Amino acid sequence: MDFIPQTMIAKPKVLLVYTQRMIRGRTFEMIENLGILTLAAQLNANGFDAKAYTGITTDAVKVIETNKDDLFAVCFYCDFDNRSAVASIIKYLKKNKKFYVLLGGPQTLHMTELDLKTYQADAIIKGEAEESLLIWLNAKIKGTADFVPGEIRPGQNFDYVYLEAFSNYELPRNEDVLNYQERPLLSVITARGCPYRCAFCFEGGNSKQLRMRTAEAVLNEIEVRLKNSYRPRYLFFCDDTFTTNPVRLKKILTGLKKLRQNYDFVWFCEGHSGFLVKHPELISEMIDSGMVRMQIGMESGVEAVLTAYGKQAKPADIRKVVEICYREGLPQLTGNYIIGGAFENQHTLEQTTHEVLELLDLAPGMLDISTTFIMPLPGTQIYQHPENFGIVLEDRECLTAMEDFPVNHTEELSLPEVCMGRSRFITAVSNKMKAQFEKDLIDPKRIRADFNLAFKYGIAAGYLKFIYGKNKLMVQYYQKLFEFKGLLKEWQELNEYQKKTWIIHRSADFSLLDLQTTSSDEIEILSYSGRFNSVEMAEKLKLSAIEMDKQLEKMSRRYLILFAEFI
Template identity: 25%
Template sequence: MITLILPPDRWNDMRFPVGILSISSVLSRNGYENVVLDSKLLDGTDKNPDDLILENLRKTSSMIVGLSSYIHEQVYVAKIAKKIKELNKEIFVMVGGPQPTVAPEFYLKSGVDLVVRGEGEETIIPIIEEIKGSRDFEKINGVSFIRNGEVFSTPSAPMIKDLNILPLPAYDSSNIKHYARISSRVIRGVPLKTASIMTSRGCPFSCTYCMGKLITGKKVRFRSPELIYEEVKLLRDSFGFEAIYFLDDTLSVSKDYVKNICLIMKELGMLWGAQERVNTVSASNLRDMAKSGCVQLDFGIESGSNRVLNEIAKKNITVEQSLSSQRLVKSFGIRTFSNFMIGFPTETRKEMGDTFKLAKKIKSDEYIFAILMPIPGTPIWDMVNPDIPPDRMSEMNFFGGELVDLYNRSEVKNLERVRTKFTNSLYIRSRFRKLLFYPRFLFKLSKKNFSRLPNRIVIDLLYEINLAKGQMIYTLKNIKPLRKAVRSIKRNLYKRSY
């Protein structure tokens, strides 16, 4: 038995863990029995997730464990790997995902046996065969391990050329009841039963803060329309999903491919959303998108300064394109979700102000203002060169926190307060736009005979309450006297603990 563990930090996420489910599917196709541990372990119990994971390993006597890790999970994954080794030191523990790919040393020095770098579907079977055999991992590309007391990395494995050879993700191995619920957190702000899938891998762009291309490369590889049709139909017919969110870095990097997606979604009667770029959308594609059920497109606007966009972020877009693309999308009745970022190296107060002015101008339906968080392996990380201990890496946060000052290289101090001010100023406007959207949305649902309209409204209302609560917490945190009081309490508690 092989056990694949999704870190508990993601158990409440409403988007499928596509990477782990894809590995599970490859293992099953090659005859290896495996189980995915996720939020289904919580069913009917209030036990600690770590205890549940270890209890499951005892029951199954699993001797091979695979973990996935993002940067914010780095410390947790090292901790649970140590606990697994304490349970049975013979259990072979391997880790894959974005953060292990760029920083394998931390995991290996924490007791992990093997790090899988990059895409894992073609690597996993040779790894399993070596674990069961001579354990000569040097002949496998794309792995790192300890050799003679030192971290040793084999050459990177090539990207998977033909994605069509991969089986569909093992959706039935996940907690499908959790993911197949009505939620406003997949296509954000829209209450639907939404599944998340990936139709392509790779990104041809060179954004300095993004690590996506470090995992999937710059060359875009597409899955066939026939496979996409099969996957979407399975999710609709077998699990009751009503909508799809496409996880591709940029869906319309190929306009012909988008047309095929639109034909599939229209034929299957599904609503959908996707990630887009301001310089790849076109009127012809948007017309097809709107007719095929597209309800929202997510954009990385990032900044209102052309200097920041192109000299620092290397996005190769302009403020003018951001404005015109949003108007164009809205003219076809499609909602927009806009991501903004402050805290770029050398960014001035005026440039941050220009970002806020742009956010007001584009009148997006949903916003996120984030603080630049440098990720190891990206050009921004090298530019910022933050002095952050590896065991504190998990504390980095897009919304603030104690480590921000260690990597803030902008000309503005207290980015958390600036971010809160910008977000609060736009909050009421975006909620008002959502009220205007609702009649059209409910009409669209009634035309498709989607049921449980009252439930959707209640679920979305809870989403809005949580959103408002989050805004209030960040606002209170940034009131100066309260901030000082909280720090004083923390200092006193720290002193008493020693």
């Protein structure tokens, strides 16, 4: 391109973009895209000035417009969800902008030379591009036509590039994010590929063999990135094969436990219930090394459905993992259920709902249940042979909807019936959670742990988002409790001497009180907040010590008061 000035070629600016449709707050914005971060690090180590950007489509276009005059190239990460959005943006850019535009990402696995016309990018590079992207960009700088592994060219064969020793490349760096501002979440990937072949999963349906990083390489990356952090962090292990190798897992757990002696972090991973029931002792070791949240594949409460998916796990395995996690004190265990999936009918919906409600009974306050519809991802068995699963695809390419509305139904359920099935399932789960809270079935220690994880590490689970967080008294109560870092205590934390001598403090503003349900004694106690201990307050109200204790315990359960040693 003749228009590219020499000053740019000296250290060319490259913007790597992961964008999705216009729905703010989606998961993709919260979790760093390690693909583009890793590529940015590789480019920056080899003479480029690269930045990574993640955001919704309109914001992505604005960012490109702002930086257009300095850009040598813009590289888009393309997956199944953002294909049409990326195609539209590239067409717009090629008409109006003077820089190279490239396309990469997992969706390129299924692209052919026909997609050169569809996307109109200067190049489509298939596969893991740590080497390929560098070769392509350097060739443009030199003005040569170098062979680029994975590049789609008219009339040529092109294969998806899989890198074997990907630990040899540069580590992702947070500072390579455009306009970086530190957030709690810190994403880490420990492997590429997947040994499982779940019928609905893109990774399982398309990946090459599992390629795992060594425990030492994983721990080294974590330590390097934590050294550059200035706040408590929430490590998010992105790969769904984290627990696959027990020997490597134990090495990582030992290393994480050691790192936590110097750095303030907790972590999340995905676990496989079929693996965990065979190695139940690992769950306590994982929790002991800082795991506060884990996801396991749940998908359905019907064993025949799980077998059809190829899950290599049964509802009994899921139940056992839930029991162990609750017993060992894991704060949060999350799982997703597919509604309208394989062989779904009214009976399977009822059976799955019954199973989930029983799981909630086993672990009140721990489970974070979500739902989804089947996404027929390219290369998966459901995409290729939906009839083998009793599924009818109305929109195989998902052009009419994403996760918000089903693109398929089953042989026994229509699209409206699938939607209603999901609504009833969510309602049943929500009502069970609310009932558990209202009946005081949730251990207060779990509630406190959820608030601590939210305030300190940015982790908000289902109970907090949909129940605790809607109670303004609770929110202020725990905000104040954690803000004063041990100077304030809850009633149940106090010993007998402290219950008599510590000062009663109001935890919430009067404006939040429901005066119709607040007694005159309670109002008076709150009015004298920060001035009297329980003995002095009992004398003022003319209550016995036993009556006062009961009153304070009741107010504590309503999140109205906390206690401090001093005024």
